[in-house]
Amino acid sequence: MSHPAVLETERYVTKLHAGDHTGHDMAHLDRVRRLAMHLAEGEAVDGLALTLAALLHDVEDEKLGRDKGLVARHLDTLALNPKQRTHILTMIEETSFSKGRSPSSRESAMLQDADRLDAIGAIGIARTFQFAGARGHSLYGEDNPTSAVAHFEEKLLRLAHQMHTDRARRIARERHAFMLTFLDRFEAEWTGRDI
């Protein structure tokens, strides 16, 4: 049986992320949570704080245009101790790629790894094209810095080297290799090298 704070939070994010087509839907949150729990297995970490942070990590994403303070307000409705509340807020702050922060706890390292694992591999490729479509970006263009394929160089191909845990590094290696295979095929078909 799930902790009441987890049930409350599941309800909250299911409503908030409904209808998202930018790669931040409920399925992303479920995968990040599952990956985070996998990384945490057998480790002495705060599983409740990590679960809540995984569910809430994209609530205030700037790209989605949401208000600052939403997560803090939601946490205020849950019966958490002040230390857990701060820990969750810090983890979420540190998981953002653009802010470039280093994780300050084991849980934070696991959340960052989990979120980044979901940005690479087959799902990562799919999310990138979904995001690009939602923003009206092109698939690719030689001089186009905002295409979906440009995002691979910009971010995705760097993520596998930035994992903090051994388990994530192992998963990332395979996902990274698959992205390279994909990019090679994409280039072959784009240029006609394969015909």
Ligand code: ADP
């Ligand atoms: P996260 O859930 O890790 O915070 P982001 O908010 O950075 O991920 O982005 C969500 C998804 O959209 C990711 O798979 C990411 O690679 C993709 N994405 C983000 N920015 C871009 C972009 N400029 N072009 C294409 N895809 C993007």
Ligand code: NI
């Ligand atoms: Ni995310």
